[in-house]
Amino acid sequence: MAVITVERKPLTFLERTYLPQIAGGLKTTFKHLIAPKKTLEYPEQRPAIPVGYRGVPTLVKDPNGREKCVSCQLCEFVCPPKAIRITPGEIPADQADRAHVEKGPQAFDIDMLRCIYCGLCQEVCPEEAIFLQNQFSMSGYTRAEMVNHKDRLYELGGTLPDAHHKWDKKKAAEEHGNTH
Amino acid sequence: MIAPAKPDLVTVNIDGQEIAVPKGTNVIEAARLVNVDVPHYCYHPKLSVVGNCRMCLIEMGMPAVDPATKAPIMDPATGKQKINWIPRPQIGCGTNVSPGLHVKTTSPMVKDAREGVMEFLLINHPLDCPICDQAGECKLQEQATGYGRGYSRFVEQKNVKPKRTQLGPRVTLDDERCILCSRCIRFSKEIAKDDVLGFVDRGSYSTLTCYPGKKLENNYSLNTVDICPVGALTSTDFRFKMRVWFLKQTNAIDTESSVGANTVVWSREGTIYRITPRRNDEVNDTWLADSARVLYKVVKAADRLAATETIEALVARAAALFKSAPGAIAVVGSGRSTLEEHFLTRHLANALKASAQLVSRVGQGDKLLISADRNPNVRGALVTGLIKTLPTQQLTDLAAQIDAGKIKVVVAINEDLSAAGLTAAQLAKVAIVYLGAHANATSAAAKVVFPTLTVFEKSGTLVNQQFRIQKTLKAVPAAAGATDDLVVLSLLVAAAGGATLPAELASLWKVIAAEVPALATMSFANLPETGLVLDATPFAALPFVEGETLHYKPAQPAVAAATA
Numbered sequence: 084m085a086v087i088t089v090e091r092k093p094l095t096f097l098e099r100t101y102l103p104q105i106a107g108g109l110k111t112t113f114k115h116l117i118a119p120k121k122t123l124e125y126p127e128q129r130p131a132i133p134v135g136y137r138g139v140p141t142l143v144k145d146p147n148g149r150e151k152c153v154s155c156q157l158c159e160f161v162c163p164p165k166a167i168r169i170t171p172g173e174i175p176a177d178q179a180d181r182a183h184v185e186k187g188p189q190a191f192d193i194d195m196l197r198c199i200y201c202g203l204c205q206e207v208c209p210e211e212a213i214f215l216q217n218q219f220s221m222s223g224y225t226r227a228e229m230v231n232h233k234d235r236l237y238e239l240g241g242t243l244p245d246a247h248h249k250w251d252k253k254k255a256a257e258e259h260g261n262t263h
Numbered sequence: 264m265i266a267p268a269k270p271d272l273v274t275v276n277i278d279g280q281e282i283a284v285p286k287g288t289n290v291i292e293a294a295r296l297v298n299v300d301v302p303h304y305c306y307h308p309k310l311s312v313v314g315n316c317r318m319c320l321i322e323m324g325m326p327a328v329d330p331a332t333k334a335p336i337m338d339p340a341t342g343k344q345k346i347n348w349i350p351r352p353q354i355g356c357g358t359n360v361s362p363g364l365h366v367k368t369t370s371p372m373v374k375d376a377r378e379g380v381m382e383f384l385l386i387n388h389p390l391d392c393p394i395c396d397q398a399g400e401c402k403l404q405e406q407a408t409g410y411g412r413g414y415s416r417f418v419e420q421k422n423v424k425p426k427r428t429q430l431g432p433r434v435t436l437d438d439e440r441c442i443l444c445s446r447c448i449r450f451s452k453e454i455a456k457d458d459v460l461g462f463v464d465r466g467s468y469s470t471l472t473c474y475p476g477k478k479l480e481n482n483y484s485l486n487t488v489d490i491c492p493v494g495a496l497t498s499t500d501f502r503f504k505m506r507v508w509f510l511k512q513t514n515a516i517d518t519e520s521s522v523g524a525n526t527v528v529w530s531r532e533g534t535i536y537r538i539t540p541r542r543n544d545e546v547n548d549t550w551l552a553d554s555a556r557v558l559y560k561v562v563k564a565a566d567r568l569a570a571t572e573t574i575e576a577l578v579a580r581a582a583a584l585f586k587s588a589p590g591a592i593a594v595v596g597s598g599r600s601t602l603e604e605h606f607l608t609r610h611l612a613n614a615l616k617a618s619a620q621l622v623s624r625v626g627q628g629d630k631l632l633i634s635a636d637r638n639p640n641v642r643g644a645l646v647t648g649l650i651k652t653l654p655t656q657q658l659t660d661l662a663a664q665i666d667a668g669k670i671k672v673v674v675a676i677n678e679d680l681s682a683a684g685l686t687a688a689q690l691a692k693v694a695i696v697y698l699g700a701h702a703n704a705t706s707a708a709a710k711v712v713f714p715t716l717t718v719f720e721k722s723g724t725l726v727n728q729q730f731r732i733q734k735t736l737k738a739v740p741a742a743a744g745a746t747d748d749l750v751v752l753s754l755l756v757a758a759a760g761g762a763t764l765p766a767e768l769a770s771l772w773k774v775i776a777a778e779v780p781a782l783a784t785m786s787f788a789n790l791p792e793t794g795l796v797l798d799a800t801p802f803a804a805l806p807f808v809e810g811e812t813l814h815y816k817p818a819q820p821a822v823a824a825a826t827a
Contacts, residue, residue: 155393156506171503176427185426186394186503209393253389256420263422263438263468 132217137202139218140167140193141240142233143211148242149181151212154188158204158213166197167204183257184250191233195221210249214240275364290355290366291319299368302377302406304384304492305444306356309548310453316444318384318406319355320376322367324348352376374410381411387422387467388493389439397494399507403442422467430460430471431479433499433553434488441471441495447487454550454631457481471495482629485553489539500557501537510536513738514792516725517547517555518599518718520626521636522812523727524551525793528559528719528738535559535719535739543793545814546731552632561717562739566702568714569744574754581696581711582758585615588671588694592617593661596649597677598624598638600748601723602732605640606775607752607764608676609649614761617674620661621654622683625808634728634809642726645802646781653805657684665689672696674755676748677715679703698751700742714745721747722768724790726797728809733794734787 097103123130132138145151154171172189176182204213218239223229231239272283277294284293291301292308304316327336327345338345346365352372367373385407392398424438443462448471452458459477462469473479479487488496510529515538517524524547529537538559540551570577585592594612596605598621612619621644624637644650662685664670673680674696681690681704690708697709700717722737741747749766757763765771772787781797799818809817 153394154503155398156509157393160506160508171505173503183426184394185391252420253423257423259420261420261422263424263470 126220132219136217136219137200137205137215139195139200139221139231139239140198140204140213140215140236141218142191142236143214143240143243144237145245145248146242147180150187150237151210151245152188152191153184153186153210153212154191155186155209157207157209161203161207163201163203164197164199166194166199168192168194181250183253188233191236193231193236194229195231196226196229211243211245211247214243216240273360273362273364275360275362275366277366278368284360286360288360290321290323290358290360290364293360294355294366294368300409301355301368302402302410303356304402304406304442305446307446307449307490307549309550310446310449310490312356313445313449314354314357316384316442317354317380318377320352320373320380321355321358322348322370322372323353323358324365325361326363326365377406377410378412381407382416384442385411385415386417387439388442389421391440394503395437395440395494396497396502396507397440397491401494402492424470429499430473430496431484434479434484435497435499435502436471437495437497438470440493442493443469443471444492446490446492447471447496450483450487450490451479451481454486455481455483457483460487482553482633483550483631485556486540486550489549489551498537498556505531505536511738513736514541514734515719515738516639516727516733516735517551517558517632518639518725518735519552519555519558519637520628520632520634521639521641521728521809522547522632522634522815523639523725523729523731523733523794524555524632525733526551526555530738533739535562545793546727546729546733547632547813550632550813552629554633559719561701562719562742564701567700567742567745568702568706568712569742570714570746571744574713574746574751577711577713578751578754578758581713581755584672584694584696584710585759590616591669591671592674593664593670593672594619594674595658595661595676595678595680595683596621596644598622598636598641598644598654599677599718600640600643601718601721601735602640602643602647602726603723603768603771603775604676604748604752605644605647605649606771606779607749607756609647610756610761610764611674611752611759612649614756614759615674619649620658621650622658622678623654623656623808625656628810628812630811631813634812634815636728636808639727640725642728642730642802643724643732645805646726646730646732646797647775647779653807659684661685662689665693675699675705675709676752678705680705681708696755698748700745713751714742715748715751716741716745720745721749722787723749724787727794728807728812728815730797730799730802731794732782732785732790732797734790734792 142152154169156169159167159169169188170190174181174185174187202215205215271286273286274283275293277297277299280297282297291306294301301319303319305313324346327347329336335344426437428436430436448460451460459474459479463472464470485498488498509531513528515526515528517526525541525543527539527541528535538556540549542549592615594617596608596619625635626637628635672694676698695709696711697706698713698715700715706712719738720741724732724734726732753764753766768787776783
């Protein structure tokens with residue numbers, strides 16, 4: 084390998100005193116004493132989350148407080164790191180408001196140590212039941228704590244407005260007299 | 264004068280491709296041969312043709328001839344014979360080929376027809392694919408994507424019909440999803456010979472239902488679920504258990520009787536979820552008995568045996584037993600073992616200088632897919648030379664020998680000796696080495712217990728009543744604490760002073776091919792999926808118990824079960 088000799092420029096007299104550099108540094112310091120703050124005192128202060136942010140995946144309920152997920156397992160299928168695990172179950176016929184949906188998750192686990200926040204589960208969901216919302220920080224002391232179970236997912240998700248009320252349309256058709 | 268026999272082939276032209284097919288083939292099957300898919304719902308190759316779904320519409324025409332002279336009319340533009348196309352679409356399932364038939368399956372008229380049929384089918388279809396068990400293997404889903412319009416013009420409210428009708432103990436009906444193809448009705452009538460299903464009411468009120476007071480409860484009811492092109496009929500056992508796209512398919516063989524129906528075992532992560540039939544036109548067509556579909560429950564049964572000692576310790580104890588009673592050992596094999604296990608059992612019996620016998624299991628044959636012999640592989644034992652005569656139901660000879668003190672050690676392989684007629688006192692009198700997957704009276708009385716595998720956890724071959732040797736493959740990993748039967752048997756053969764035999768199938772088959780003349784040209788790897796028929800003539804004199812079943816006629820009248 085060729086050796087390139089770089090000539091070092093000798094410092095001028097002013098530079099050797101270091102005074103201009105100190106003055107420049109102090110100028111920056113004093114400027115920031117009066118300038119508006121750019122940092123947040125996390126975790127007491129939280130940043131504003133932009134629209135479309137992909138935070139922790141959560142399950143949401145419809146405005147009537149009913150479970151939207153029907154455990155079709157498409158999110159489980161599409162999930163690249165295989166973080167989602169669903170045990171499907173049947174909704175018993177005696178639940179008048181939901182029996183016509185027939186199917187719902189018995190268990191729904193998302194392993195947040197595996198989740199890569201890609202949002203494919205939200206994209207694939209035919210029932211609009213899973214959303215990556217604003218929550219971005221997950222922590223725990225054990226691996227088991229880092230798995231979000233169904234209860235926790237609904238707690239994180241809350242209720243979101245529903246544009247379709249897909250399953251209510253079926254009820255409406257029934258009441259309309261289309262029962263055959 | 265008799266015309267010379269011609270091969271019964273007719274040449275047809277499908278989408279420009281010429282193909283010669285046997286007479287009587289319909290357009291759907293002929294198109295399948297040139298890899299052209301004609302979508303259909305109601306047509307099933309093993310059922311009668313009704314032509315009521317109208318999905319298989321095609322355009323067809325015949326070469327033009329002059330009505331008076333019968334001379335071909337040529338098309339001046341192409342220089343070929345002119346084709347007279349029928350101006351309306353025809354159904355492909357109900358149209359049998361005729362010489363010179365021309366078929367178009369991709370013309371604008373066919374495309375329009377298919378879109379129209381799809382649109383009508385989807386009018387009242389609930390589109391509840393997210394909760395439908397058929398999703399992923401649904402013809403309606405596939406063909407709506409492949410041939411449908413892609414959007415709905417239907418703005419009215421859909422019909423609402425009952426969604427969880429129990430047609431029988433194993434079949435659930437969702438009326439909304441039914442497209443009235445009538446496959447299930449034809450199956451019940453033509454194959455299961457239990458004509459309980461039918462349509463009632465008219466128009467959009469049409470509903471599949473059981474005859475009043477009857478239920479779809481014959482032992483073949485779940486085949487209606489298999490052939491249902493949509494999710495209308497679903498298996499109550501498999502309902503909402505798992506989506507089909509997660510399941511791994513493994514080809515296996517039904518072990519409930521000597522019919523050897525071909526099956527597919529569907530599993531995910533070591534758990535089996537369902538068993539469905541696999542088409543084999545020589546054995547089971549596309550059918551499978553319901554009783555064969557629940558056999559997978561033995562894998563996770565509560566009474567599975569698990570080893571508490573290492574396999575070496577168990578083999579050492581068995582070897583000590585073998586040494587303690589030379590010449591006073593009996594080997595009881597099982598008609599449920601694979602051919603490879605029979606082969607190793609024969610070696611074990613030879614090394615121990617012991618007699619080998621099987622236990623016969625005889626039931627009522629149903630003339631379809633369950634034969635009288637409930638052991639799937641008695642013929643495998645005959646072929647490998649483990650036994651020379653047919654097994655008996657009761658081990659009376661063995662019991663007498665035990666009582667006389669001539670037998671001190673019994674090696675029981677997957678057979679409960681008490682079920683085969685040995686009393687608890689007789690079991691206590693001998694030292695038993697037991698190989699089996701589940702606990703029973705014999706395993707409780709045994710001195711040495713080797714926990715082994717169920718048929719779903721191991722690969723092997725079985726020889727069915729037609730002397731057809733068929734492969735069954737490992738669907739799920741072995742249960743904890745259980746060892747492959749082949750490994751245990753080869754260790755026992757070595758412990759008994761016999762040859763060192765491989766326990767791994769490929770190497771073991773080299774030994775089998777060398778030692779068993781009937782299997783000399785075979786290997787496990789090159790055994791075809793549909794099996795190979797072995798020469799049955801050496802065993803023609805044996806009084807097999809099977810009666811007639813689908814694709815099987817006994818060579819001689821079935822001997823009454825009482826003589827067995």
